[in-house]
Amino acid sequence: MRRILLARLAVADLLHDRKVSLFMMATLVAVIAPLLLLFGLKQGVVEQLRSDLVRSPDALEVRMLGSGDFDDAWVAAAQARADVAFAVGMTRALNLRGDLLADSRRFAENIELIPTADGDPLRAEAQAASLPSADVAAQTLPALFLSSALAMRLQAAPGDTLTLGAQRRLDGVLERGQWQVWVADVLPAHGMDRLAALAPLPLLVELERFRDGYRVERSGLTTGRIADDGEPVRYARVRLYAPDADRISSLARWLQEQHIDTRSQQAQADSVRQISTVLGWVFGVIAVAALLGCIASLAGAFLSNIERKRRNLALLGLLGSTQGELAWLMQVQALCLSSAAYACSLLIYGLGSLVFDTVLGGGPATGRFVCELAGWQMAMGYVLTLLLAGSVSWAGTRRAVRIDPAESLREVG
Secondary structure: OHHHHHHHHHHHHHHHOHHHHHHHHHHHHHHHHHHHHHHHHHHHHHHHHHHHHHHOHHHHEEEEOOOOOEOHHHHHHHHOOOOOOEEEEEOOHHHOEEEEEEEOOEEEEEEEEEEEOOOOHHHOOOOOOOOOHHHHHHHHOOEEEEOHHHHHHHOOOOOOEEEEEEEEEEOOEEEEEEEEEEEEEEOOOOOOOOOEEEEEHHHHHHHHHHHOOEOOHHHOOOOOEOOOOOOOOOEOEEEEEOOOHHHHHHHHHHHHHOOOOEEOOHHHHHHHHHHHHHHHHHHHHHHHHHHHHHHHHHHHHHHHHHHHOHHHHHHHHHOOOOHHHHHHHHHHHHHHHHHHHHHHHHHHHHHHHHHHHHHHOOEOOOEOOOOOOOHHHHHHHHHHHHHHHHHHHHHHHHHHHOOOOHHHHHHHO
8 A cells, every 4th residue: 555655646746846757758758759760660661671572472483594304303302492482393485385265356375384383472362263163164174373464365254264275387287286274363463464374284294295296185186196104204494482582592502503503583682681781780879879868868867856856755764665665656757757758759650650651651662651660569669668767767766765864854954
């Protein structure tokens, strides 16, 4: 009960001496609010760049340059690596082309066909379409994932059946094979903005064998030599993706050790990392300088406040308050002042971040939010503020508890 009474007395004293209380609050706000805005800018800009880098599947791709000779065992070994999130074989570049036909008026020639499989990063936002019951049989056909540009050209939607065509010259005769395929989904525009489609690897292997002069039953033609079913499939390249930006260099280095030339966006990932490091140092230096100034200012304010109230504190000691209770009173005042100051700082931060997001947000470099702090970061800032104010006030508290209660009698006398 005595501590509750002293806490109420501490709050009443702050309200009575409101001018000094406002001065001490302003000292904290002058430090906390700019730090919140600075840290919010760092988080907003850097995290936007990092999220754009991670969200773009192309940013995590390590692309092979030229052609090689790979088999299923090599692809399986790549998939087993920790720095590989996705791997699928690719046929020769000349065979990764085809014509798509919806009807006589809706067609696209020589489109890009990209091999795909489960777990493809390009299909992260795509889902297999739910076909009407009448078209359930279409799901047995090879499934394509169309880019938004290609879907617009063909006016195709998930569940539509299309015809994939490819030509070859066999014994001097020009032949055209046709495969029935269905549209599983349409990829978002930011994932792929060209005329292309993701196609299952077995379909692309059939296209390659068809163009190599082999007989492929699903092409609709019965010409060509019969392929040996036991012959292993060979790939010219492999589509490889790292799980995150930090492991792109590891994957690229592994490929280079096998004398495979690669191209990736490691430079962009390094730039984001460097920006984060630089801003971290800038924020750290400014924060340390501001905190040192805040500590000096608060220490002076608390000590001067205690000197002004020596008689009152001595009187409390004379009335029976222990040193621990006097320390409790001073700590309550410090926590009340720091809490009020942090609330005002959050208000200023909210207004400042709104200005930043309105004036600078929405651009391709900054994205929707320029200044952004998560809830846990705000809570952590509040905890640090309480620790700072409590630590600074502790020096004044030690001075307060050493005041001789007899001072109140001598001053009265």
